[in-house]
Amino acid sequence: MKENNENRTDQEVDRRYPFQLPEGYFDALPERLMSNIEIERKSPKTLTFHRLLMPVLSVAASVAIILGLIYIPSMFSSSEKIAAGKSTDIEYYLTYQLSALAIFETFGEPVVEKDLGYEQLEEVLIATVSEYELIDFNSVK
Amino acid sequence: MLINSLIERLKDPAQKRLAFHELVSTYQRRLYWHIRKIVLDHDDTDDILQTVFMKVWSSIDNFREESSLYTWLFRIATNEALTFLAQKKKRKGFFIHSDEEYLLDKFSADQYFDGDELHRNLMLAVLKLPEKQRIVFNMKYFDEMKYEQISEILGTSVGALKASYHHAVKKIEESIKIVVDNEIN
Numbered sequence: 001m002k003e004n005n006e007n008r009t010d011q012e013v014d015r016r017y018p019f020q021l022p023e024g025y026f027d028a029l030p031e032r033l034m035s036n037i038e039i040e041r042k043s044p045k046t047l048t049f050h051r052l053l054m055p056v057l058s059v060a061a062s063v064a065i066i067l068g069l070i071y072i073p074s075m076f077s078s079s080e081k082i083a084a085g086k087s088t089d090i091e092y093y094l095t096y097q098l099s100a101l102a103i104f105e106t107f108g109e110p111v112v113e114k115d116l117g118y119e120q121l122e123e124v125l126i127a128t129v130s131e132y133e134l135i136d137f138n139s140v141k
Numbered sequence: 142m143l144i145n146s147l148i149e150r151l152k153d154p155a156q157k158r159l160a161f162h163e164l165v166s167t168y169q170r171r172l173y174w175h176i177r178k179i180v181l182d183h184d185d186t187d188d189i190l191q192t193v194f195m196k197v198w199s200s201i202d203n204f205r206e207e208s209s210l211y212t213w214l215f216r217i218a219t220n221e222a223l224t225f226l227a228q229k230k231k232r233k234g235f236f237i238h239s240d241e242e243y244l245l246d247k248f249s250a251d252q253y254f255d256g257d258e259l260h261r262n263l264m265l266a267v268l269k270l271p272e273k274q275r276i277v278f279n280m281k282y283f284d285e286m287k288y289e290q291i292s293e294i295l296g297t298s299v300g301a302l303k304a305s306y307h308h309a310v311k312k313i314e315e316s317i318k319i320v321v322d323n324e325i326n
Contacts, residue, residue: 017174017283018254018260018261019177019183019251019253019254019255019256020253020254020255021173021177021183025173026169030169032191033165033191033194033195034158036195037158037161
């Protein structure tokens with residue numbers, strides 16, 4: 001093995017990244033991407049439906065909460081009704097509605113994932129460098 | 142292929158599909174290997190590369206041409222690859238101290254490795270480098286990019302890049318020397 005390495009030129013040893021990939025990968029990639037684009041282009045119909053549904057659900061959740069807030073005082077005004085277990089129903093009702101509202105909020109406009117900015121990327125990169133590796137630049141040729 | 146013409150055609154709805162096909166054909170190999178050197182695994186690279194090109198498709202209208210198209214593509218690719226590794230670390234519940242453990246596992250199981258013993262030792266040494274050093278080393282050594290190009294892509298000063306590369310080379314030399322000494326003894 002050593003003999004083989006000694007016979008190699010720097011060009012052969014230094015510059016070849018020693019990994020392969022499936023045959024025909026690059027031939028197929030452009031078409032695969034165009035297919036993905038086509039699929040995404042057709043998917044907005046679902047998004048449109050979701051966009052119509054979201055406001056309706058938000059209004060419904062808001063009305064439910066308001067009704068709940070109105071309903072609770074009258075419930076607690078009667079100890080007999082509390083004893084009858086109605087408070088459990090209210091808790092479930094409100095919990096369900098509040099949870100639903102929280103969930104509906106996640107249905108909002110798609111959040112565009114922000115790319116790391118230059119400074120942020122540098123911070124990410126620098127964060128992985130130990131203090132030992134932060135050397136005096138002036139000493140580098 | 143004239144880059145300016147390509148950018149114009151990418152921004153023209155009537156020509157976008159054809160121009161995008163041309164863009165992919167032109168840059169796929171360089172972007173693929175750039176990503177592959179960061180995440181190592183072919184399947185992961187494939188996923189990330191597709192994400193990169195889909196992002197390019199979606200946001201080409203916002204490309205303000207303050208940098209070259211090549212630089213912009215490589216920035217997106219680098220961001221996506223690093224985000225991928227960060228997410229892998231998160232999913233492992235912070236038990237991974239660095240990418241090293243994840244990547245060494247991937248390397249040991251990689252069916253596409255095509256090198257000899259020297260390459261294996263080199264790769265093992267490279268994979269042990271801190272993330273920043275590894276990326277800089279790959280871009281300088283394997284991709285033979287100029288420091289100015291790397292600086293534009295990573296947003297790091299040329300001086301810092303030279304320092305990173307200098308230290309990376311030293312570490313790799315020490316690492317390979319240890320292996321060779323062990324073989325001799």
